[in-house]
Amino acid sequence: MGSIKDKIAIVGMGCSKFGERWGMGAGDLVIESAYEAFEDAGVGPEDIEACWVGQMYAPVNGLGGSTIADTLKLRNIPIIRNENWCTAGHIALIEAALAVASGVYDVVMAIGVEKLKDTGYPGLGTGRGMNPVYEARRTAPGSFGLIATSYFEKYGLSMEEGKEIIGKIAVKNHRNGSMSPKAHFRNTITLEKVMNAPIIAYPLGLFDCCGNSDGSACAIITRADMAKNFREDPIYMKGFGISMDAVLPHTRPGFDWTSFEALKNSSRQAYEMAGIKKPREEIDLAEVHDCFSITELAIYEDFGFSSRGRAREDIDSGFFELEGGLPVNSDGGLKCFGHPVGASGLRMTYEIYKQLQYKADLPERQIKNVHRGLSHTFGGPPQLSAVGVFGNEKG
């Protein structure tokens, strides 16, 4: 397998304000993120040769590439929609990067958008599976609650102990989110509040679950050798990984529900392309898929940020805090931004892009001395993981 390392660069990005944007349609969110990205890259819609869009909900959010074409008046170019659960935004970005790396296009756009608040219900809904009978009552919290139960059982943690460990992840992300102007939730929370919150899907409580919001994020991508024509500080893609497990975890024989092949494989692919051998040391910041606090913990271990079964020690020592050895979800993560499904992968990449340019929207959130950043989404039952690794210089 080849590598994308230093073949493409992101030269502009935009991200809408995330939240309950009752007054804004999917198109308005697209305009918000796309025009910020155009301005950031110094291009206009007429410069875009092809577009990849990450969008999950049809038809309420539009079908095919129509949301983007109709809104931005992108005429006579391919607009390719990706619907791969929570990883849709990441995969749109990776597809766009591959298209540029192939030499077919020079300037392309990857955009993610979701208008969850038009669906008429809170959360992502019941019947989140693929089969109307076997998974008639599956919900997102219900699927991820299964991971927490298994993790606590495997490592002999009481409900109290387990909840406290994952609760600290929620507290950390809320602290970061409080410094993030575009986040949906900007409040800090205490561990006590997390522990006493109503249960959503045992053992996950309210603050173990990410919010539900509207949002969009966009990236303008070009060939690495052309990047400096657009800006002085392009961000280079160093590697990516996408991995899909076969067989729904719920019915997969032997599956232990604490570690995921998709997480391990996608990170391994991305590390190999990026030449990363010791992720814990070599990655300076990461935006990972904290749809539920337990998910972030599982990612620490499967991504090699923590040793197997010992994420707790790193959580307790503050290793993933903004000031720690490897800050994770420095913008507040899904926990504070909410999870407009198709937009999330690009929103996370936006944070990495800004941090690597030393342009975090609030200076108190800027991480010092950053070279390598990773963004990641994890989707489906869960079954699918997508990772991107980025750097602020070639090599």
Next chain:
Amino acid sequence: MIGITSFGAYIPMYRLSRDTIAKAWGRGSLKGERSVANNDEDTLTMAVEAGSDCLKDFDRQKVDGLFFATTNAPYKEKLSAGLAATVLDFRENAATADFANSLRAGTAALRAAIDGVKAGSGENYLVVTSDCRLASPRSDQEQLFGDGSAAVMVGADKVIASIETSISMNKEIVDVWRNDDDRFVRMGEGRFVVNEGYMATMKEVISRALIQSKMEASHITKLVIPSPDFRSSTALAKKLGFDVASQLQGSLLDSVGHCGAAHPFLLLVSALEEAKPGDTILMASYGDGADAFVLKVTEEIETLKGGRGVKGHLESKKALSYYDKMLSFRGILEAAGGEPFRLFPSAAAYWRDQDSILKCYGSKCKECGRTQFPIQRICSECRSKDAYELVRYSHKQGKVFTFTRDQLAGRSDDPVVVQTVFETEDGARFYLMMTDCDPEKVKVGLPVEFTFRRIYEGANFHNYFWKCRPLRNGGANHG
């Protein structure tokens, strides 16, 4: 010799105290408790339970027919017996028929089964009776009725109770009825219903059965008769010269309630559970006339392995604390709707996948032995294509591997869904909702078994599928 070769029963887990019902209406209580089918149960699902209980170690391929009897079939037009026969994994050429519309539907089905064996049309017929009748809120019947199911296998091999006499009487009377658009059972004036209906007809049919079998009341070990209230069967037995204390089979009204067309069979199963070789049982059922049977218990009863039967299911119960829940479970009171469904149910897909959905078949790879549910054409372990055999799981047990108590997934009258991943002994994994459980007591490692339930009404039909439940105590769930 033709007769009963096996029996089984099912009583739902939930029992509602009659005091609770009475209190809701500020009226008198009939005392005791009644069974209440859970919100995912109906006469069909209960029939599958009783049928499975009856099948025990019986070879399902040897069943030649299934007769389903109820006054409340889940479909007004569409065969329930055929659905039950599919779920129970009977042969495709098994005869199937529904018997309906009368409290005598069960005994009518029994007569048909006897005739089928007698005529040589088949060797083994499963008669499954099941009922879940709706009574008007606040009525006596609301307290009196119960939900339950009972099944008997009729055949000529290894008969445990031979049918010696079988008679039927038709009597036209409007005493207990439902018009085609009625939800609740209607009843005429009490004294007319009891005296001219039940008492007069039952007295006559039992007397005729005794005469036909050349017996006196004293020759009968157990008189098995359903009672329309707490008094009438006792009065009738006395009038016919039976000794109530020793000869009259307990009515089950105290603990279960009157289970409609299934009730004579629940009582018969109770009697057979206590029966000894040589006993004589007189069973009669009432409804627009009456049917009566005299049965002789044989030595074979001692070799029959017991399922849960009535006894096991009586012991295993859970109190339903609120009257309103019973109304909501039956759709009489419409509780706030839960989350609407996001998936697209399809009658075609449901039909196509019935081996897994209805029969609970998984696949076992012929190359590497990996078992999996639902059926996988390509093995998840070794990728062998279309090299599998079918394995039926419905009668097997497993243990909870992981679970969650999902507060978002349920109905508003039953908000917590215990989503369960469980593993069977051969390593197959199932993702099922857990039912009839105390959600707070669910743990990793908890032993569970399969139970067939109504999941929801997707695409305007009843979508049935399997759930799991903690093992019900009171005997093993036999296949």
